Amino acid sequence: MQALINGLQIAFTDEGQGPPLVFIHGFPLNRQAWTKQVEGLQATYRVIAPDLRGLGESQGTAGTVAMSQFAEDIHGLVEHLNLGPIVLIGHSMGGYIALAFAKAYPAALRGLVLVATKAGADFPEVAEGRRATAEKVRIEGISVVLKAMAPKMLSAKNLDPTMAAAVLEFMGHSKPEGVISALLGMAERPDATAWLADLRMPTLVVTGLNDILIPPHESEDLTNAIQGSQLKLIPKAGHLVAYEQGEAFNAALRAWLP
Numbered sequence: 001m002q003a004l005i006n007g008l009q010i011a012f013t014d015e016g017q018g019p020p021l022v023f024i025h026g027f028p029l030n031r032q033a034w035t036k037q038v039e040g041l042q043a044t045y046r047v048i049a050p051d052l053r054g055l056g057e058s059q060g061t062a063g064t065v066a067m068s069q070f071a072e073d074i075h076g077l078v079e080h081l082n083l084g085p086i087v088l089i090g091h092s093m094g095g096y097i098a099l100a101f102a103k104a105y106p107a108a109l110r111g112l113v114l115v116a117t118k119a120g121a122d123f124p125e126v127a128e129g130r131r132a133t134a135e136k137v138r139i140e141g142i143s144v145v146l147k148a149m150a151p152k153m154l155s156a157k158n159l160d161p162t163m164a165a166a167v168l169e170f171m172g173h174s175k176p177e178g179v180i181s182a183l184l185g186m187a188e189r190p191d192a193t194a195w196l197a198d199l200r201m202p203t204l205v206v207t208g209l210n211d212i213l214i215p216p217h218e219s220e221d222l223t224n225a226i227q228g229s230q231l232k233l234i235p236k237a238g239h240l241v242a243y244e245q246g247e248a249f250n251a252a253l254r255a256w257l258p
């Protein structure tokens with residue numbers, strides 16, 4: 001489906017009926033990363049998964065896109081669909097966006113799920129690296145990002161070639177403009193650590209035990225900082241935990257959902 005949100009055509013999946021769950025994908029991904037949640041949860045929930053601006057099938061804008069802008073787009077979609085309070089699930093960069101959303105629109109949330117993500121800003125050298133990568137993408141295209149990130153998305157012990165090919169296929173849909181915008185947006189994102197103590201909605205933190213992109217200790221830190229939050233560590237899963245261990249992820253979500 002498509003909707004005009006903040007002046008852009010935003011593509012999204014909207015399946016099933018029941019309490020709304022809104023899924024925000026990570027970088028450089030798109031809503032296909034939530035395929036197993038759309039399949040596994042639509043019998044009892046309304047599952048909504050947009051492509052962030054510039055990624056997947058959504059229209060983009062040139063230049064930096066701040067995490068708060070992505071959060072505004074999510075809010076625009078929530079309003080457009082007249083969803084009422086939602087459970088918001090954000091993976092990695094999607095988690096940075098979910099935290100920006102939770103800060104701006106706490107009353108719109110019935111619950112928050114932070115997946116393989118963290119609250120801290122980039123260290124200066126990491127931010128500089130992202131800007132350099134953005135410049136490379138401008139010159140060489142997205143292959144530079146795919147080569148660097150695809151091998152780190154799944155657990156190192158996962159030798160399933162079909163799954164690895166699927167992940168590469170999802171990432172391959174990313175357009176250079178969207179990849180650049182997101183890289184620049186992540187590089188300048190604020191440190192959200194100070195916001196965590198103010199979060200009052202039920203929160204679940206989930207991560208793959210074998211995540212090497214955002215290691216599990218980051219999820220432990222989030223859980224310690226968010227009052228009343230719960231932590232679920234999923235074995236045999238790397239960064240893309242909701243895809244790699246779809247059933248275990250869905251079961252954890254179902255068991256927790258408020």
Ligand code: MLT
Nearest residue numbers: 026027091092093094213
């Ligand atoms: C993601 O999966 O969204 C990225 O790894 C996040 C990041 O690069 O910080």
